[in-house]
Amino acid sequence: MAFNKIWYTLALGLLLPFSYAHTDFFTSIGHMTDLINTEKDLVVSLKDYIKAEESKLEQIKKWAEKLDQLTDTATKDPEGFLGHPVNAFKLMKRLNTEWGELESLVLKDMSDGFISNMTIQRQFFPNDEDQTGAAKALLRLQDTYNLDTDTLSRGNLPGVKHKSFLTAEDCFELGKIAYTEADYYHTELWMEQALKQLDEGEVSSADKVYILDYLSYAVYQQGDLSKAMMLTRRLLELDPEHQRANGNMKYFEYIMAKEKDANKSSTDSEDQLEKETEVKKKDYLPERRKYEMLCRGEGLKMTPQRQKRLFCRYYDGNRNPRYILGPVKQEDEWDKPRIVRFLDIISDEEIETVKELAKPRLSRATVHDPETGKLTTAHYRVSKSAWLSGYESPVVSRINTRIQDLTGLDVSTAEELQVANYGVGGQYEPHFDFGRKDEPDAFKELGTGNRIATWLFYMSDVSAGGATVFPEVGASVWPKKGTAVFWYNLFPSGEGDYSTRHAACPVLVGNKWVSNKWLHERGQEFRRPCTLSELE
Numbered sequence: 001m002a003f004n005k006i007w008y009t010l011a012l013g014l015l016l017p018f019s020y021a022h023t024d025f026f027t028s029i030g031h032m033t034d035l036i037n038t039e040k041d042l043v044v045s046l047k048d049y050i051k052a053e054e055s056k057l058e059q060i061k062k063w064a065e066k067l068d069q070l071t072d073t074a075t076k077d078p079e080g081f082l083g084h085p086v087n088a089f090k091l092m093k094r095l096n097t098e099w100g101e102l103e104s105l106v107l108k109d110m111s112d113g114f115i116s117n118m119t120i121q122r123q124f125f126p127n128d129e130d131q132t133g134a135a136k137a138l139l140r141l142q143d144t145y146n147l148d149t150d151t152l153s154r155g156n157l158p159g160v161k162h163k164s165f166l167t168a169e170d171c172f173e174l175g176k177i178a179y180t181e182a183d184y185y186h187t188e189l190w191m192e193q194a195l196k197q198l199d200e201g202e203v204s205s206a207d208k209v210y211i212l213d214y215l216s217y218a219v220y221q222q223g224d225l226s227k228a229m230m231l232t233r234r235l236l237e238l239d240p241e242h243q244r245a246n247g248n249m250k251y252f253e254y255i256m257a258k259e260k261d262a263n264k265s266s267t268d269s270e271d272q273l274e275k276e277t278e279v280k281k282k283d284y285l286p287e288r289r290k291y292e293m294l295c296r297g298e299g300l301k302m303t304p305q306r307q308k309r310l311f312c313r314y315y316d317g318n319r320n321p322r323y324i325l326g327p328v329k330q331e332d333e334w335d336k337p338r339i340v341r342f343l344d345i346i347s348d349e350e351i352e353t354v355k356e357l358a359k360p361r362l363s364r365a366t367v368h369d370p371e372t373g374k375l376t377t378a379h380y381r382v383s384k385s386a387w388l389s390g391y392e393s394p395v396v397s398r399i400n401t402r403i404q405d406l407t408g409l410d411v412s413t414a415e416e417l418q419v420a421n422y423g424v425g426g427q428y429e430p431h432f433d434f435g436r437k438d439e440p441d442a443f444k445e446l447g448t449g450n451r452i453a454t455w456l457f458y459m460s461d462v463s464a465g466g467a468t469v470f471p472e473v474g475a476s477v478w479p480k481k482g483t484a485v486f487w488y489n490l491f492p493s494g495e496g497d498y499s500t501r502h503a504a505c506p507v508l509v510g511n512k513w514v515s516n517k518w519l520h521e522r523g524q525e526f527r528r529p530c531t532l533s534e535l536e
């Protein structure tokens with residue numbers, strides 16, 4: 001037993017440095033800032049290396065110049081030159097020792113410091129998965145925020161501080177990543193952009209022939225045969241011997257001829273089939289469409305009559321002694337479901353403390369697998385998160401009490417405070433916070449019932465993107481540092497309120513910090529009594 005344990009510990013010890021290196025960098029700005037510092041360090045040691053190499057070359061140059069003059073004089077009159085005993089001695093000395101020393105200098109490796117620094121830092125470098133993840137995040141942002149490829153490539157995004165553009169080679173790289181994902185729509189967009197930048201005269205090592213090869217295939221995969229042929233023709237103009245392109249051209253011509261034949265005798269039932277699949281595709285879209293529209297701020301606007309019934313007020317937590325003298329600012333964000341926002345509800349100092357406590361513990365956020373009830377990572381939740389207990393810091397404990405005072409709900413049955421950080425492209429697609437009846441009971445182990453309500457602190461502003469949206473009802477709630485929103489996920493009967501389905505939109509520029517408290521049913525029996533009707 002003990003022996004096993006030792007082996008286990010040893011194995012773990014050996015594995016850790018490597019597993020530590022793979023932390024899904026792209027999901028969180030926190031870990032990416034470390035990389036910026038790593039890169040800065042590497043630049044410093046690279047410059048040291050250059051300096052050392054330059055001074056070495058300088059010494060070698062001086063030696064060469066000195067010897068150049070000397071040998072010039074010597075070769076003109078060798079006997080006269082050697083007639084001077086000092087010259088004879090110095091020739092012996094040079095050849096016996098000095099050339100040898102120079103040889104050592106030439107062979108001397110100046111790169112030691114830099115290379116060993118690289119070796120240490122490399123284990124913390126992002127890997128292929130990180131690079132693909134960051135590229136996919138970029139493609140996701142392009143879709144959600146309706147950004148055209150050119151705008152993205154030229155770096156013309158709203159709210160950016162440090163403009164940055166993509167080279168033709170970068171565009172080609174993005175296109176290739178889309179291609180390996182069989183995402184031919186984005187392959188076409190990015191290969192076309194690469195080509196456009198080259199056509200405009202950008203100097204680059206990207207090769208038009210390669211680009212056209214990918215591009216024509218992506219276009220063909222999307223069913224535009226004549227455009228695929230046009231692109232292949234263009235490729236063949238650049239490289240008439242290109243084997244695959246020649247083969248493809250013949251194939252395209254064959255398909256084209258076959259389609260012409262088939263068109264003549266196409267039947268109604270095929271048309272019908274096509275229409276049905278079209279409808280199916282559209283059926284799938286609405287939520288995603290609504291979600292993305294709300295993220296862009298194009299959400300359904302509330303009618304003015306409805307809006308008039310939204311108020312703001314000073315709230316004392318229903319005569320809570322802690323808030324009678326200093327009530328807090330509360331605003332109605334939405335009516336149904338009721339979403340309220342508290343203003344100036346967490347101070348900058350508290351935010352800093354919470355972030356510092358969470359930072360070393362941030363790890364890729366997980367979700368409950370609806371089939372097994374187990375925790376896993378998922379593409380639809382891209383962020384890093386950590387849990388903070390009230391026991392570990394008076395600040396966390398104070399925050400928990402504040403939530404209890406202002407919601408009137410018992411926080412002793414709540415989950416711990418969750419801190420989440422979304423990097424660029426980080427998001428949480430539409431979901432319910434509560435557990436549904438048809439799911440394995442994810443909260444069974446907790447023994448505190450379902451998630452009755454959600455309290456969400458915004459701990460940062462977000463330069464662009466990052467709204468919390470409710471696609472069922474068309475509400476968008478924009479992050480504002482120091483505020484918090486609150487809503488009930490369950491009706492008083494305990495039934496889930498499906499209108500609370502919500503999402504965290506991808507961050508477009510900047511980064512987003514939130515923390516949330518999920519309050520549970522147990523302990524609220526007298527604080528929020530059950531009603532007789534189910535959906536009241």
Ligand code: OGA
Pocket residue numbers: 420428433456466467468502503504505514516
């Ligand atoms: C969540 C959530 C919303 C947001 O973590 O469950 O919905 O805006 N977050 O971060």
Ligand code: FE2
Pocket residue numbers: 431432433502
């Ligand atoms: Fe949520």
